[in-house]
Amino acid sequence: MSEYILEMKDIVKEFFGVKALDGVNLKVKKGEIHALCGENGAGKSTLMKVLSGEHPTGSYSGQIIFEGNELNQTGIKDSERVGIAIIHQELALIKQLSIAENIFLGNEIGEHGLVNFSEQLNKTNELLNRVKLNVSPLTRAGDLGIGHQQLVEIAKALSKNAKLLILDEPSASLSEGEVEVLMGILDDLRKDGVTCIYISHKLNEVTRICDNVTVIRDGSTIGQVPIKEIDQDKLVQMMVGREMKNLFPREDHEIGEEFFEVKNLNVFDPFNKSIKRVKDANFTLRRGEILGISGLVGSGRTEMVASIYGSFQGVNNGEIYLEGKKVNIKNPSEALSKGIAMVPEDRKKDGIIAGMSVAKNMTMSNLLKYKKGLNVIDNDKEMMDVLKLIEDIKIKTATTELAIKNLSGGNQQKVILAKNLLAEPQILILDEPTRGIDVGAKYEIYKLIFKLAKQGISIIMVSSELPEVLGISDRVLVMNEGEIKASLDNDGLTQEMIMKYSVGKKSENVDENHNEEIVSSIGGV
Numbered sequence: 034m035s036e037y038i039l040e041m042k043d044i045v046k047e048f049f050g051v052k053a054l055d056g057v058n059l060k061v062k063k064g065e066i067h068a069l070c071g072e073n074g075a076g077k078s079t080l081m082k083v084l085s086g087e088h089p090t091g092s093y094s095g096q097i098i099f100e101g102n103e104l105n106q107t108g109i110k111d112s113e114r115v116g117i118a119i120i121h122q123e124l125a126l127i128k129q130l131s132i133a134e135n136i137f138l139g140n141e142i143g144e145h146g147l148v149n150f151s152e153q154l155n156k157t158n159e160l161l162n163r164v165k166l167n168v169s170p171l172t173r174a175g176d177l178g179i180g181h182q183q184l185v186e187i188a189k190a191l192s193k194n195a196k197l198l199i200l201d202e203p204s205a206s207l208s209e210g211e212v213e214v215l216m217g218i219l220d221d222l223r224k225d226g227v228t229c230i231y232i233s234h235k236l237n238e239v240t241r242i243c244d245n246v247t248v249i250r251d252g253s254t255i256g257q258v259p260i261k262e263i264d265q266d267k268l269v270q271m272m273v274g275r276e277m278k279n280l281f282p283r284e285d286h287e288i289g290e291e292f293f294e295v296k297n298l299n300v301f302d303p304f305n306k307s308i309k310r311v312k313d314a315n316f317t318l319r320r321g322e323i324l325g326i327s328g329l330v331g332s333g334r335t336e337m338v339a340s341i342y343g344s345f346q347g348v349n350n351g352e353i354y355l356e357g358k359k360v361n362i363k364n365p366s367e368a369l370s371k372g373i374a375m376v377p378e379d380r381k382k383d384g385i386i387a388g389m390s391v392a393k394n395m396t397m398s399n400l401l402k403y404k405k406g407l408n409v410i411d412n413d414k415e416m417m418d419v420l421k422l423i424e425d426i427k428i429k430t431a432t433t434e435l436a437i438k439n440l441s442g443g444n445q446q447k448v449i450l451a452k453n454l455l456a457e458p459q460i461l462i463l464d465e466p467t468r469g470i471d472v473g474a475k476y477e478i479y480k481l482i483f484k485l486a487k488q489g490i491s492i493i494m495v496s497s498e499l500p501e502v503l504g505i506s507d508r509v510l511v512m513n514e515g516e517i518k519a520s521l522d523n524d525g526l527t528q529e530m531i532m533k534y535s536v537g538k539k540s541e542n543v544d545e546n547h548n549e550e551i552v553s554s555i556g557g558v
Contacts, residue, residue, distance in 0.1 A: 443474030
C-alpha cells in the first residue's frame, strides 16, 4: 500500500483560456502536516478548490488519487464523504447560530426528520474538548473571537471524520497566543493520524510545524522538500524565483516638520458606550515619516486609526490638528478632502466591491477627478490613470475589466493602495497592509511605502508583525489596552523593547529623542 494518502497528478485548470494550474503535482503522506507554499496567484487556492470539489471533476484535467482510489467529485459533499475537509481563510460560521448548530449544519444528528439535540450537544462537547476550547456548545458563534471561531471550524471539519484537513492561512488573524494553541492542536491531530495540508505565508510557522513542503510558482510545481532540509531563505527563493537578501528594502528619506497632531482622543465601543477602546491618545506626525503602531490584538490600534479616518462606528472625542488648524472629521469623505486616506484591515469587507472590475474598484472613490461635464466621466483620463498605476505598482491582472475577486490577495491589496493613491493624500493610513500576503507581494508593498515617504507622504502603519514594524518604521507607537504606552525612535529598537510596552509596562511620555532613557528603564535589552 502506498505511503501517500493523496496524489494529485498533472493537474491543469484554466479560466477563460488562462492556465491557473499547469501540470501541478502534489504528494502528501498519511499523518503528516504538509505545507503548500507560493506567492499570491501561484495557484495554491485553485489547487485546493480542485481537491475539495469546489472545482468538480471535468472542470480540470489530471488525476486525484486519495487512499488508493481515484476521485470523481461532483462537489464539496463528495470530497467530505471520503474524508477531505477544507477550512478557508474567510471563516464561514453563521454568527447567529450556536456552536453546536454551526458544527452540524447540514449534517444534523437524528432520524425521521427529527434532530437529536441532546446527542448533538454531547458530540459538540467532545469535539470542543478535542480542540481545547472550553466554552458551552450553546454559545453563539458571533460572540466568539476570531481565534475561537477558527477552533470551531476545525471541530466542524473533525465532525465529518476528516482524514485530510486543508487549512488555508489559519493564523492570518490570530494573536501570538492563539497561534500557540493552534500549533498544539495540529500536533495532536498529527499524533491521531489526521493528515493536514497547511497553507501559510508565515514561513516561521511552516518551518516549525510542517514535515514536508511543496512550492508552486506561476501554476507549476517547483519542488517538494523535507522541512529539515530547507531554511526560510531557500524557501523564499523557491517561491519567488530569485534570491531576496533583504525583505525590508529600506531607503533613506527626508523627514520634515510636524504637521499633524492628535490630542486627547477617546474612542468608545459602538455597542457599549461605557467602554473606552482608546484612552486619551496623543501623538504627532511629521512629513515623510513612517509611523508604526504596534500592540497586541485588542489594544485599540484599529479603533484609533479608523476614528481618525472617520470610519469607526463608535463615538469619539478629542482634537485633531492638520497644519496647525483644528479639523473635524466625521466620515471618510471628509478625511479624503483633508488629504487623509486609509487602507482598511479587512480588505474583503471594507476595501473592495468583489464583483466590480479592477478599474472601477480603483477609481470609484475618485470619480470627481474625472468629471468633465454634468454627469459625464472622462473615461480616457480615467483609464490612463488606471493603466499607469497598474504598471507602477505591478498589479497582476489579465485585464482592467476583470472582477477584482478573481485577483490574488496581494494584487487586491495593491488595487486598494492604488485607489488611495489616486486621492493624492498627504497622510496614508495602512492597517495591517500585508496580512495574508506572500513575501514577494510584501516586498513590493514595502518598496512602495518607502517610495511614497521619499515623495513627502506621511505613512501611519498598524501591524501585528514586529519584524515588519522594525523593518519599515521611522518611529513606533506602542499601545496596550487603549493607551499609547510609548513613542520609540527606531534606532537600535528591538522586538523585546516593543513587547515590554505591548504587555502593559507603565506608560511614559516618551518621544523619539529618548531611546537611551527607554533602554535604561528596561535593563538595556
